[in-house]
Amino acid sequence: MADAGAISDFDALAAGKAIDDDANYQWRVARRPVGNVVPKDFDWHVTDLAEPGPGETLLKTHYLGLAPVMRAYMVGGSPSGESALKIGDVIHGRGVAQIVKSRHPDWQEGQMVQGQIGWQTYKVSAMTEQEKFFAMPHNGLPAALGSGVLGMTGLSAHAGLFACGSPQEGDRMVLSGAAGGVGSMVSQMAANVVGCDVVGMAGGAEKCAFIRDHGCRAAIDYKADDIEEALDRLCPDGIDLYFDNVGGETLEACMERLRMHSRVVLCGSISEYTRPEPFKLSNYTRLRRTDSRMQGFFVYNHLDRWDAVMDDIAGWIHAGKLVPVQDMAEGFAAMPKALAQLYHGRNVGVQCCSVRGEPEQWN
Numbered sequence: 001m002a003d004a005g006a007i008s009d010f011d012a013l014a015a016g017k018a019i020d021d022d023a024n025y026q027w028r029v030a031r032r033p034v035g036n037v038v039p040k041d042f043d044w045h046v047t048d049l050a051e052p053g054p055g056e057t058l059l060k061t062h063y064l065g066l067a068p069v070m071r072a073y074m075v076g077g078s079p080s081g082e083s084a085l086k087i088g089d090v091i092h093g094r095g096v097a098q099i100v101k102s103r104h105p106d107w108q109e110g111q112m113v114q115g116q117i118g119w120q121t122y123k124v125s126a127m128t129e130q131e132k133f134f135a136m137p138h139n140g141l142p143a144a145l146g147s148g149v150l151g152m153t154g155l156s157a158h159a160g161l162f163a164c165g166s167p168q169e170g171d172r173m174v175l176s177g178a179a180g181g182v183g184s185m186v187s188q189m190a191a192n193v194v195g196c197d198v199v200g201m202a203g204g205a206e207k208c209a210f211i212r213d214h215g216c217r218a219a220i221d222y223k224a225d226d227i228e229e230a231l232d233r234l235c236p237d238g239i240d241l242y243f244d245n246v247g248g249e250t251l252e253a254c255m256e257r258l259r260m261h262s263r264v265v266l267c268g269s270i271s272e273y274t275r276p277e278p279f280k281l282s283n284y285t286r287l288r289r290t291d292s293r294m295q296g297f298f299v300y301n302h303l304d305r306w307d308a309v310m311d312d313i314a315g316w317i318h319a320g321k322l323v324p325v326q327d328m329a330e331g332f333a334a335m336p337k338a339l340a341q342l343y344h345g346r347n348v349g350v351q352c353c354s355v356r357g358e359p360e361q362w363n
């Protein structure tokens, strides 16, 4: 992994890169990242604005979301079913955009949408199924939330917790990556909607204080604490539900402490993403001994529940049960730095980027 000081190198990459409405600005793959992303992996590109043809729309980007999977896109993988990127391609990314021109029968000018826009300030789109566009409802909440909490991050948190984790009131739950995008939603939904007793893990004292304020009864600083000792102290009777965002040794430590009929949700394994070899879990037989189950999920397999999930999340925000936490980078030039921050653990909540801020109005 690159050291933390490398983050400041991204400021030089962003310097002097402003956008206007007269051209399309893009971030493209310059080279395949080796280990963590570095500035040389990104290429700034300016192209003319294209006109939408029949059946197409012109989208103007307002917000983009950042996700750990993006490094995998840049190395040429397609873990989410997106097309494999070649050197010189615009980096994949979902975000929030306004339709500024439409020659598509189902989409109107002025509508706000969220979907696969890519790292660019405009996109001509045929609004294909592959791009997974959704109209943004007027629910009294800012459009910015569509790039995370009311977007794929929200669906991931909801699907992982409810469809896979089957949480019960009173469950002793452990959650890794608790200060991140998915984690900060799961902790609040588990504690404030279901009534679980949540112990969260995060890196550093500041993030631990944050997660205690966002649904966690107790926090484990996995960078400073002995995880095994902390789990034994905070969960002396074991764990009913482990929501895994990090994989590796943390997953193994939680597996060791499963109670009868417990559940393990495999959401992500960020501690393994830059390792040369995947971690080999040695104690999976704990599931057999405790009649427990381990279930993975892929957010795109849960799209049929989009509307219901977004209604749930918006309702919980309005009811004060879920505080949306989005870590908003300012300006399109900041996208590479915002991505690098994820792997350095700099973000709190969903990492997003404001390209143009809120629209003046939307239909």
Ligand SMILES: NC(=O)c1ccc[n+]([C@@H]2O[C@H](COP(=O)([O-])OP(=O)(O)OC[C@H]3O[C@@H](n4cnc5c(N)ncnc54)[C@H](OP(=O)(O)O)[C@@H]3O)[C@@H](O)[C@H]2O)c1
Binding pocket: 066, 067, 068, 069, 152, 153, 156, 177, 178, 179, 180, 181, 182, 183, 201, 202, 203, 204, 207, 245, 246, 266, 267, 268, 269, 270, 271, 272, 297, 298, 299, 300, 342, 343, 344, 345, 346, 347, 348, 349, 350, 351
């Ligand atoms: N299954 C699915 O369909 C699906 C959908 C969305 C996301 N995911 C996965 O869910 C996980 C969370 O995603 P997210 O978008 O919410 O990202 P995120 O949590 O907002 O960002 C990553 C966080 O992971 C932590 N981290 C980084 N390196 C780590 C390491 N070596 N060990 C432990 N923690 C580390 C950092 O927090 P600390 O400072 O606390 O370390 C960082 O802030 C990721 O693994 C992602 O790939 C899966």
